[in-house]
Amino acid sequence: MRKLLKAHDGKEVNTTDKSAVPDGAVPGYLLDREGSNKTKILSNMVKQKRKEKAGKWAVPIPKVKPLTDQEMYQVVKTGKRKRKMWKRMINKACFVGENFVRKPPKFERYIRPTGMRFTKAHVTHPELNTTFYLDIIGVKKNPQSSLYTSLGVITKGAVIEVNVADLGLVTQGGKVVWGKYAQVTNNPENDGCINAVLLV
Incomplete structure (x- = not known):
């Protein structure tokens, strides 16, 4: 799922790469900073799901004459x-x-x-x-x-x-x-x- 999200374009998010973290003791406030790289995530996932759901219920008569x-x-x-x-x-x-x-x-x-x-x-x-x-x-x-x-x-x-x-x-x-x-x-x-x- 993460790979799929990264593959799509969208909002940029910080993720940490553990292989890039140096060996030895590192202060807690530097742990997140080291080895962070920018990746892209699909921001409109919810919108896409809504579109798919709406597509399922396409009805034969989309417009109906209102009755008094x-x-x-x-x-x-x-x-x-x-x-x-x-x-x-x-x-x-x-x-x-x-x-x-x-x-x-x-x-x-x-x-x-x-x-x-x-x-x-x-x-x-x-x-x-x-x-x-x-x-x-x-x-x-x-x-x-x-x-x-x-x-x-x-x-x-x-x-x-x-x-x-x-x-x-x-x-x-x-x-x-x-x-x-x-x-x-x-x-x-x-x-x-x-x-x-x-x-x-």
Whole structure:
């Protein structure tokens, strides 16, 4: 690792060469001075690692059209006189876990209709050019808002995690991969299904 760092250009660092230190008793304050030579070290190692990491997650749809709140959900009026307007009904496709239980109606702020809940997605493998019908594990990132990510709202450009255990994908270490990310490429609320591309 040290040889690799020295080979790259970057910030100059002092290193001591023990072969150049003279024999015999040397005072402590001169120990570091003797036999020191300037070498170069890679200063932007962290930046390079970040670039490599960012390159891995290049998504098929890099830019997504922002949606307004009116498009995303509608206001539900509640109360005896229908004056309370703090409830929202989501118009988009969404995902909730298997053991999901709704809050009591009095405390439920966001309503996710059962007709708009999805548990499976059509996921295309870009290298194999084959589509599989896979279970959704969760919503990793919705570019519209972190609120929609936590609610599990699936819109075009959202990154979802799918169960790829049936595909038989294996890591370099020989372990079976059971969860991979995929980006949604269609508008699920219009088509009635979720189409996605696997991020390989």
